[in-house]
Structure formats: C-alpha cells, structure tokens
Amino acid sequence: MADLPSSAYVVLGLLAEQEAATPYQLDQLILRGIGNFWSFPRSQLYAEAGRLARHGLIIEQREESGRRRRTLAITEAGRRQLRAWLETPTDAPAEVHDPGVLRLYFQPVGHDRGEGHSAAVTQAVLRLAAEQIATHEKLLAVYRQNAEVPTMRPGSPQRAALELGLRYEQLLIDFWKEVLDSPTNLPGGSFGRPGDE
Amino acid sequence: MADLPSSAYVVLGLLAEQEAATPYQLDQLILRGIGNFWSFPRSQLYAEAGRLARHGLIIEQREESGRRRRTLAITEAGRRQLRAWLETPTDAPAEVHDPGVLRLYFQPVGHDRGEGHSAAVTQAVLRLAAEQIATHEKLLAVYRQNAEVPTMRPGSPQRAALELGLRYEQLLIDFWKEVLDSPTNLPGGSFGRPGDE
DNA sequence: GGGTACATGTAATCAGTTACATGATTTA
DNA sequence: TAAATCATGTAACTGATTACATGTACCC
Structure with missing residues (x-):
C-alpha cells in the first residue's frame, strides 16, 4: 500500500x-x-x-x-x-514554520548596510518581540483552557501532546522575553555557548 | 502588491x-x-x-x-x-508538524478496545520514545555544529534562531525522556497541572 | 578518459488553500 | 418569517514534492 x-x-x-x-x-x-x-x-x-x-x-x-x-x-x-x-519507525524531523522567527532572522537585511545593529533594527526587533509574546500568550491561554476540559485525562497521550504544546509556547515566550530584554544581544550570545552541557 | x-x-x-x-x-x-x-x-x-x-x-x-x-x-x-x-505585524501562529507526536497521540486507538493502557500500548510508546530521542539528539548535534561555524556571530538573529532550535530540540528530548521514564503516566499527568503558575 | 560526486533544471503530480455556494437551525 | 448562525460541500487555484534528465568538475 x-x-x-x-x-x-x-x-x-x-x-x-x-x-x-x-x-x-x-x-x-x-x-x-x-x-x-x-x-x-x-x-x-x-x-x-x-x-x-x-x-x-x-x-x-x-x-x-x-x-x-x-x-x-x-x-x-x-x-x-x-x-x-x-508501528512504523520514523526519523523524519519535525517541521516548524514560525513566521515570527522568520522575520527575526531577516531583520538586519531589511535595513541599510552594515552588519551592526542600527537603532532602526533594534526598534523593529522590539516591536516584533512584543507582538510575538502577545501571540504566544494568547495561544498558551487557549491550551490551558483545553487542558481543563473534563475529557482530557491526565497522563493520556492527548494530554501529553497538549503538555508539549504548553511547554513549547512557554519556551517561545521566554525566548521573546529575552529578546525584549536585550534586543542588541539576542539569545545565543557570548554566554552559555553550546558544548558546555 | x-x-x-x-x-x-x-x-x-x-x-x-x-x-x-x-x-x-x-x-x-x-x-x-x-x-x-x-x-x-x-x-x-x-x-x-x-x-x-x-x-x-x-x-x-x-x-x-x-x-x-x-x-x-x-x-x-x-x-x-x-x-x-x-514590518508587517503577524499573529499567525507557528505551525508544527511533528510525526512523533502525531504517533503518540494516536497510540491507544491502534490497539484494541478500552481506554486503559494495555501492555502493548506501553511497549509501543517505549519504542516510539526511544526512537524520538535518537532522532532529536541527532538534530541537536547538527545544530551544535552549526553554532560553531565562524560566520555564526553570537547575539545575531541567525544565532538566535539557531538558539531557539537548540532549545526546542532539548525540550523534545526532555519530553521523550519523561515518556520513557513513565510510559503509563505520560507528561501532563496529575502533578504540575496548568494554572499553578 | 572513465567513474563518481556535485550542480542544475524541468515536468508531472499531489497536497493544501481560498473562495464561494448553499442547506439547515435557531432565535427574535 | 427574516436574520443570523451553524453546517456542509465543491471547484479553482496555488504551493510543495517527487522523479527524472542532464551538465560539469574532480580524481585515479
């Protein structure tokens, strides 16, 4: 088949x-x-x-x-x-399509020359972060409501998938809050480089 | 346009x-x-x-x-x-298509009647978790390598997007490890219910 | 110079989305 | 019973994927 x-x-x-x-x-x-x-x-x-x-x-x-x-x-x-x-094993990676991250990625090229962060870029990044936090918090709220419906049995696969959604949204919110805090030195800066488990 | x-x-x-x-x-x-x-x-x-x-x-x-x-x-x-x-604000939610989670979600229906976890379901869930951990660890390793390339400037949007990827993979690995630890009471069980900030 | 791996393009097909049309039900 | 809302389906279009065909460089 x-x-x-x-x-x-x-x-x-x-x-x-x-x-x-x-x-x-x-x-x-x-x-x-x-x-x-x-x-x-x-x-x-x-x-x-x-x-x-x-x-x-x-x-x-x-x-x-x-x-x-x-x-x-x-x-x-x-x-x-x-x-x-x-039962089919799969190693197909998850596909993530996040319009917020996509915009973040390309912020510098939208503005004029130079790799350095111009004030304009900083402004744009701040706006983007604020907007993304709002978006993800809205979704988080929806998920939390879904978790409350009576048919949602704790420990079930359905609840687990939802749990993952909750954690994912929280991750995004944390990420964008860090962006908001230091828009000129985005997450993944000099400290906490990978490799140091 | x-x-x-x-x-x-x-x-x-x-x-x-x-x-x-x-x-x-x-x-x-x-x-x-x-x-x-x-x-x-x-x-x-x-x-x-x-x-x-x-x-x-x-x-x-x-x-x-x-x-x-x-x-x-x-x-x-x-x-x-x-x-x-x-500069266009967007509240379009991110789309996540994760074949592992999809399989987890539907595990119970693959096996015979009854909402309870049969031994067969538990087995299947364990296999799935192990496989997903391997998959996500592989990807995590790739991301870590990407983080090392010289053109990847710390604090840049590109690095931030990568950082998010790293965190996302780590989240998934943690999630599936919890599944591995208690396959009959999946994450999102009785403790740590949402709402308790 | 023949094989292998890299680089490049196209066509056919299939999936996914938008826009629309219409039927049924509730409610004022 | 008119308006509003919910429920249902289809067709046309656009996006995404697969499979294939071929060109170019490298290397033994």
Missing part, C-alpha cells in the same frame, strides 16, 4: 476512536485536539475522505436528501493501515 | 544579503540556516524565482551555454517588498 500523507492518518486515527463521523465533526475534533500540532483546513478533509474511500480504508455514506451529508467510518483495512503506520 | 508566501521572503531575504546567487547556492544557505525553521525543497526555489521575477522583485539572468544556469539578484522593488513584510 502506497503510504499516505500524515493528514490521512489524522482522519483514520480520529475515525478509529469515533467509529463514525461527518467531516464537520472531525474538523471540530481536530480543532480541539491534535490540530494544534498537525492542522489543515476543513476542505482538505473532503479530499482525504475521497482518497481513503478509494483505497477502501474508510467507507463513505452520502445522504440522498438536500445536504448530501457524508458519514465516514473506518474499515478493518483502515485499522490495519493505521496500526502499521503507528 | 498581493502578498507572497513565506518561502518567497526566504528567497528575498537571502538575496538581500547575498546580492546575487544561483538557486543552488540559495539552497545551501537555507540548509545551513533558516531551513531548520522554514524549509522547502530546492525545486521550489525555481518556482519562487519565476514568480518573484514576474513580479519584478528579482532579476534572473540565464546562461546561454550548456547548463543555462540562473543568477538571481534582488531589485529595489524587491527590497521594498521585503522591508514591508518585515
């Missing part, structure tokens, strides 16, 4: 716990759960559903009437595929 | 510091630098180059002879666009 994109396994995984769901319901689940770590727009769910159905990994039932709603359910073959994937 | 995908700004940003480069050279730069935080395959560079050239943000020169090599250089309009983007 040709291997599927990871988003397909998100669908399979959710259907494995839900037994059956509409794409819309899956979207809600993703939003509240794994979506914070592997998100994609709802419309993609239709494409995934089609693909998975073609492969016989799920079955789609359409309503006849107006909305022609789809109900999705995983098949035995789908479960097998999911299990196989869960 | 319609706004461009972030990868376009990677190209613009690099060209702004390099003055001129071939796509291949850009690829090398990305590999060593920002690529750890915003990567895409080399072939994409050709598409980006085309797009940017069409918009007049860079100029492309092609060799006449055999390889028909392209040399890219940023234009004044390109610099303006880059500057504008650098």
Whole structure:
C-alpha cells in the first residue's frame, strides 16, 4: 500500500476512536485536539475522505436528501493501515514554520548596510518581540483552557501532546522575553555557548 | 502588491544579503540556516524565482551555454517588498508538524478496545520514545555544529534562531525522556497541572 | 578518459488553500 | 418569517514534492 500523507492518518486515527463521523465533526475534533500540532483546513478533509474511500480504508455514506451529508467510518483495512503506520519507525524531523522567527532572522537585511545593529533594527526587533509574546500568550491561554476540559485525562497521550504544546509556547515566550530584554544581544550570545552541557 | 508566501521572503531575504546567487547556492544557505525553521525543497526555489521575477522583485539572468544556469539578484522593488513584510505585524501562529507526536497521540486507538493502557500500548510508546530521542539528539548535534561555524556571530538573529532550535530540540528530548521514564503516566499527568503558575 | 560526486533544471503530480455556494437551525 | 448562525460541500487555484534528465568538475 502506497503510504499516505500524515493528514490521512489524522482522519483514520480520529475515525478509529469515533467509529463514525461527518467531516464537520472531525474538523471540530481536530480543532480541539491534535490540530494544534498537525492542522489543515476543513476542505482538505473532503479530499482525504475521497482518497481513503478509494483505497477502501474508510467507507463513505452520502445522504440522498438536500445536504448530501457524508458519514465516514473506518474499515478493518483502515485499522490495519493505521496500526502499521503507528508501528512504523520514523526519523523524519519535525517541521516548524514560525513566521515570527522568520522575520527575526531577516531583520538586519531589511535595513541599510552594515552588519551592526542600527537603532532602526533594534526598534523593529522590539516591536516584533512584543507582538510575538502577545501571540504566544494568547495561544498558551487557549491550551490551558483545553487542558481543563473534563475529557482530557491526565497522563493520556492527548494530554501529553497538549503538555508539549504548553511547554513549547512557554519556551517561545521566554525566548521573546529575552529578546525584549536585550534586543542588541539576542539569545545565543557570548554566554552559555553550546558544548558546555 | 498581493502578498507572497513565506518561502518567497526566504528567497528575498537571502538575496538581500547575498546580492546575487544561483538557486543552488540559495539552497545551501537555507540548509545551513533558516531551513531548520522554514524549509522547502530546492525545486521550489525555481518556482519562487519565476514568480518573484514576474513580479519584478528579482532579476534572473540565464546562461546561454550548456547548463543555462540562473543568477538571481534582488531589485529595489524587491527590497521594498521585503522591508514591508518585515514590518508587517503577524499573529499567525507557528505551525508544527511533528510525526512523533502525531504517533503518540494516536497510540491507544491502534490497539484494541478500552481506554486503559494495555501492555502493548506501553511497549509501543517505549519504542516510539526511544526512537524520538535518537532522532532529536541527532538534530541537536547538527545544530551544535552549526553554532560553531565562524560566520555564526553570537547575539545575531541567525544565532538566535539557531538558539531557539537548540532549545526546542532539548525540550523534545526532555519530553521523550519523561515518556520513557513513565510510559503509563505520560507528561501532563496529575502533578504540575496548568494554572499553578 | 572513465567513474563518481556535485550542480542544475524541468515536468508531472499531489497536497493544501481560498473562495464561494448553499442547506439547515435557531432565535427574535 | 427574516436574520443570523451553524453546517456542509465543491471547484479553482496555488504551493510543495517527487522523479527524472542532464551538465560539469574532480580524481585515479
């Protein structure tokens, strides 16, 4: 079986716990759960559903009437595929796409010549840091709320993924706060060089 | 000006510091630098180059002879666009796609009924954790090497981005080590609940 | 000078996103 | 019952990836 994109396994995984769901319901689940770590727009769910159905990994039932709603359910073959994937070792690195860091990286080139930090760069970096702190604190708050919902069992994989999200956001906030504190000598300066475990 | 995908700004940003480069050279730069935080395959560079050239943000020169090599250089309009983007506030959240976490999340559904941790799940989680630790330690080692290259100025944005990478990998390693230590009560268990600042 | 590794480009395909259209349900 | 909101689907487009083809330099 040709291997599927990871988003397909998100669908399979959710259907494995839900037994059956509409794409819309899956979207809600993703939003509240794994979506914070592997998100994609709802419309993609239709494409995934089609693909998975073609492969016989799920079955789609359409309503006849107006909305022609789809109900999705995983098949035995789908479960097998999911299990196989869960057991497949992976050393694929995580992909991080962070627009804030990207902007930080290129700050110096936006301004005129010279490697040194101009006042303009400093200003821009400060603005960026403040904005990023706000962004990440907002997300942290959302995660904390998610941690409170009753179905979130402590010690479960779902809770662990969320925990990682919480720590990640905290890391980012700490990082940007350091930037705010010394915008001309960013984190990773002369002290605490790597190699000194 | 319609706004461009972030990868376009990677190209613009690099060209702004390099003055001129071939796509291949850009690829090398990305590999060593920002690529750890915003990567895409080399072939994409050709598409980006085309797009940017069409918009007049860079100029492309092609060799006449055999390889028909392209040399890219940023234009004044390109610099303006880059500057504008650098100053655009963004609250777009970072996207993290981590195949290890995704697998962890769905471990329970791979195995038979019941919410409780079966021995099989525990086994699978342990394997996953071990494998993830190895993966992230490998990447950490690469980052540490990158931190040593002479052009990597301490306190610079490039170094800061790398620093973030180092911390991120360390975070992941710590997380997975905790998993290894108590695979039946994953991080985010009863103690250290959020809300207790 | 033949093999190997590096450098370069393109086309075809697949994934992901945006924008839109419409059906159903609630509520004032 | 009109307006607002939630739920649902599709098509068109753009971005990203894979697979391939070929050129150039180096080195034994």
